[in-house]
Amino acid sequence: MSNGEILYQQYKPLLFSIAYRMIGSVTEAEDIVQETYLTFLQLDQQAITDKKAYLCKMAANLCLDTLKSARKKRETYVGPWLPEPLITKAAATPEDKVIEQESLSVSYLFLMEKLSPAERAVFIFREVFAFNYREIASMVDKTEANCRKIFTRAKGKIDRHQTPSHLSYEKNQQVIGDFLHAFKNGDTEKVLSLVSEDVILYSDGGGVVKAALKPIETRDRVLAFLTGIAAKAPKGLQTLPQSINGQPGIIHAIGTKIYNAVSFTVYEQRIKQIFIILNPEKLNHLSCFAPIS
DNA sequence: GTAATGTCCAGCGCAAGTTC
DNA sequence: GAACTTGCGCTGGACATTAC
Numbered sequence: 001m002s003n004g005e006i007l008y009q010q011y012k013p014l015l016f017s018i019a020y021r022m023i024g025s026v027t028e029a030e031d032i033v034q035e036t037y038l039t040f041l042q043l044d045q046q047a048i049t050d051k052k053a054y055l056c057k058m059a060a061n062l063c064l065d066t067l068k069s070a071r072k073k074r075e076t077y078v079g080p081w082l083p084e085p086l087i088t089k090a091a092a093t094p095e096d097k098v099i100e101q102e103s104l105s106v107s108y109l110f111l112m113e114k115l116s117p118a119e120r121a122v123f124i125f126r127e128v129f130a131f132n133y134r135e136i137a138s139m140v141d142k143t144e145a146n147c148r149k150i151f152t153r154a155k156g157k158i159d160r161h162q163t164p165s166h167l168s169y170e171k172n173q174q175v176i177g178d179f180l181h182a183f184k185n186g187d188t189e190k191v192l193s194l195v196s197e198d199v200i201l202y203s204d205g206g207g208v209v210k211a212a213l214k215p216i217e218t219r220d221r222v223l224a225f226l227t228g229i230a231a232k233a234p235k236g237l238q239t240l241p242q243s244i245n246g247q248p249g250i251i252h253a254i255g256t257k258i259y260n261a262v263s264f265t266v267y268e269q270r271i272k273q274i275f276i277i278l279n280p281e282k283l284n285h286l287s288c289f290a291p292i293s
Numbered sequence: 294g295t296a297a298t299g300t301c302c303a304g305c306g307c308a309a310g311t312t313c
Numbered sequence: 314g315a316a317c318t319t320g321c322g323c324t325g326g327a328c329a330t331t332a333c
Contacts, residue, residue, distance in 0.1 A: 116323085118324090142325085143325075143326075145326065145327075145328095146324080146325050146326080149324085149325070149326090150324085150325090153323095153324095256319080
């Protein structure tokens with residue numbers, strides 16, 4: 001294995017993590033990792049002292065370019081924009097698990113949309129990857145002081161909008177499992193006890209498939225919406241529990257066709273947010289997780 | 294001592310309103 | 314309709330304060 005390939009294997013997960021958190025797209029993040037690597041191979045690697053920082057800088061710049069060109073698209077996006085769902089595995093340590101679950105969750109990536117590209121880059125490098133400001137400054141071509149400012153501002157925006165959540169995977173899984181079971185069996189009392197009164201449902205059809213164009217607020221409306229969807233569900237639709245973006249979620253599929261991916265935010269044993277990703281363009285990469293028959 | 298955080302201020306761009 | 318003014322938000326630099 002060449003030095004370049006060793007570096008690629010070593011930093012691929014980090015670069016993908018950065019790109020995915022910045023862009024919210026699995027396929028685009030993979031493209032950026034690939035492009036970063038190919039560009040890096042053409043450089044004089046001996047002249048680069050800190051290869052990790054250099055690779056991160058290259059990936060960040062590609063992400064910023066992508067975000068700038070994507071911004072216009074997202075401004076005219078039909079309905080709420082949600083990130084492409086990412087099927088995740090268990091983190092190595094409990095500490096990693098908490099960080100990964102929080103910074104990967106759909107609600108967290110949804111909040112990233114409130115930030116400008118530069119804010120997003122600085123915020124992710126600092127909050128998620130704990131780079132110091134000197135490193136961040138060199139990666140985003142800004143001064144250290146400015147990065148501090150950008151970060152505090154970004155944090156202020158995130159804190160204003162953040163929905164509180166408890167990120168115990170097992171407890172959340174229990175709540176969601178109970179909710180799905182009660183919903184399926186028409187146990188209204190149980191359903192009501194598991195869903196917060198101020199729950200919000202976001203559905204992303206991207207203008208390609210039918211979805212709610214605005215977030216649905218309040219428990220009554222959300223449950224009515226879900227009941228409506230369930231009544232129209234195609235025959236043979238299977239519900240598959242999956243770890244989506246570090247949180248327990250579900251995928252709905254028939255054969256190898258994925259219909260949607262659903263993620264939840266749970267707070268104090270109740271569902272606070274529901275994210276339904278219906279846009280087929282955001283589900284293509286999940287087909288390998290669908291049952292064959 | 295160093296890093297992190299907060300505050301103030303100036304410059305810039307943009308949109309909306311006003312005037313000619 | 315074009316030119317100008319005004320207000321607002323965003324950005325970045327300088328500096329003070331706080332935390333470790």
